[in-house]
Amino acid sequence: MLLASDPAARHSLAFRTGLTLAAAALxxxxxxxxxxxxxVPMTLQTLAVLVIAAGLGPRLGLAAMGAYLAAGLAGLPVFAGSPERGIGLAYLAGPTTGFLMGMALAMLVTGRLAQHGGFGMRVLAMLAGTIAIYVPGLIWLSGFVPSDRLLAAGVAPFLLGDIVKIALGSLLLEAGARLRR
Incomplete structure (x- = not known):
């Protein structure tokens, strides 16, 4: 799962910290x-989240998402649309916060499921992770969008892009697994 070939290096705090920070930057x-x-235009954020979760597992994935959220909360313009749509707490008062929380949940769901199999399981893990992003995202978004327009605003425009990202992420992880063999 981790990148270093030396088992001792994989377990070192410095390696795991560096990997977590690199994943947060990604x-x-x-x-x-x-x-x-x-x-609609798509960002590559959910692709990064799903690949990191499936590749690093739930613990390091969640740590990376936590570091990313902490950077954004501290005022760094790391969120999509920032600084134009605000930074720090001002950004988190907006309509996308639930999706960010969903990404943290996706790190756990995708990371856990991806540990239990090959290519097909990684695809299912990423699909489950995408659903884990949507659920809290839609719950939060319901405070900003009327319920009769919630799916049209929060899901429909993004479905095709999410399918492409799941396919691309699965292929990237498979290529990485084959290179390690």
Missing amino acids: IALGAKVQVPFWP
Whole structure:
């Protein structure tokens, strides 16, 4: 699961801390990258979250998401749309906070499920992680969007992009697994 070939290095605090911070930076980078897509542009943030969770497992994945959220809470412009849509607590008062909490949940769900199998299980783990992002995201978003428009605003525009990200993430993880063999 981890990248270092030396078992002692994999378990060192310095290695795990560095890996966690690198993963948090990857989440931030993914939040900033916008890919033209239909029906809405997509960021690569959820791709980063799902790949990190499946590749590093639930503990390091959650630690990375915690570091990312802490950086954003401290005022660093790591969130998608920041600083334009606010930073720190001002950003977290907005409509996307539930999705960020869902990403933390996805780290646990995806990371745990991906440990139990090969390619097919990783695909299912990423699908479950995507659902874990949507559930708290929609609950939070319901405070900003009328209930009759909730799915149209919070799910429908993103489904196709999420399917592409699950496919791409699964293929990336499979390629990584084959390289390690």
